Amino acid sequence: MLTLNKLVIASNNPGKLREIAAILAPLKIEVLPQAAFGVPEAEEPHCTFVENALAKARHASRLTGLPALADDSGVCVHALGGEPGVHSARYAGTADAVDRETQDRLNNEKLLQALAGTDDRSAHYCCVIVLVRHADDPQPLIAEAEWHGEILEVPRGNGGFGYDPFFLIPELGRTGAELAAAEKNALSHRGRALAVLVQRLRELPQD
Numbered sequence: 001m002l003t004l005n006k007l008v009i010a011s012n013n014p015g016k017l018r019e020i021a022a023i024l025a026p027l028k029i030e031v032l033p034q035a036a037f038g039v040p041e042a043e044e045p046h047c048t049f050v051e052n053a054l055a056k057a058r059h060a061s062r063l064t065g066l067p068a069l070a071d072d073s074g075v076c077v078h079a080l081g082g083e084p085g086v087h088s089a090r091y092a093g094t095a096d097a098v099d100r101e102t103q104d105r106l107n108n109e110k111l112l113q114a115l116a117g118t119d120d121r122s123a124h125y126c127c128v129i130v131l132v133r134h135a136d137d138p139q140p141l142i143a144e145a146e147w148h149g150e151i152l153e154v155p156r157g158n159g160g161f162g163y164d165p166f167f168l169i170p171e172l173g174r175t176g177a178e179l180a181a182a183e184k185n186a187l188s189h190r191g192r193a194l195a196v197l198v199q200r201l202r203e204l205p206q207d
């Protein structure tokens with residue numbers, strides 16, 4: 001496995017940071033959020049998750065001099081042609097001034113309005129994880145996973161973050177926000193993408 005002692009996580013989203021840190025904990029790598037180095041949010045100008053994840057990872061690695069891991073993710077609602085998709089974080093507007101809870105609430109309100117009167121409420125979360133060993137790494141490690149469900153009209157549960165209270169997993173009859181943290185990490189787009197990435201890391205030759 002590639003020798004990694006320290007890894008910066010290219011995110012300022014506390015929900016994501018919590019989940020990523022918990023999933024990577026068994027690897028015994030020192031995992032630090034980019035905020036610990038004063039790294040500001042990177043621009044996410046691209047129309048694909050993978051391009052945005054790469055941009056975030058390279059940005060964090062360039063500013064810290066460390067290997068960096070980024071997640072770009074979002075909820076793709078089928079009746080909306082895949083929206084909000086890569087725009088999920090700021091679906092209801094850019095709103096730098098509002099806190100994350102308010103942003104999540106406004107995003108969910110906008111999603112419910114967009115789906116009003118629609119029978120097809122199927123959706124999937126998508127997560128692309130990218131790990132760069134240095135800012136110009138020509139061979140980033142990339143892993144992707146989806147998590148399928150349906151958008152409810154009424155929220156349920158207090159766990160998770162973002163769209164989770166409205167995201168029902170039909171096989172479980174529970175929303176993402178009704179799952180314990182470990183349960184969500186075992187099933188979710190982020191948890192499974194990270195598991196693939198960890199496997200890729202294990203398969204790399206030792207430095």
Ligand code: IMP
Pocket residue numbers: 013044071072073074075086088089090107125160161162163164176188190
């Ligand atoms: P990013 O920071 O541009 O990748 O934005 C990801 C956004 O997608 C988050 O801010 C949430 O709105 C949404 N999202 C991604 N993953 C999840 C999840 O696991 N639960 C709920 N919302 C999520």
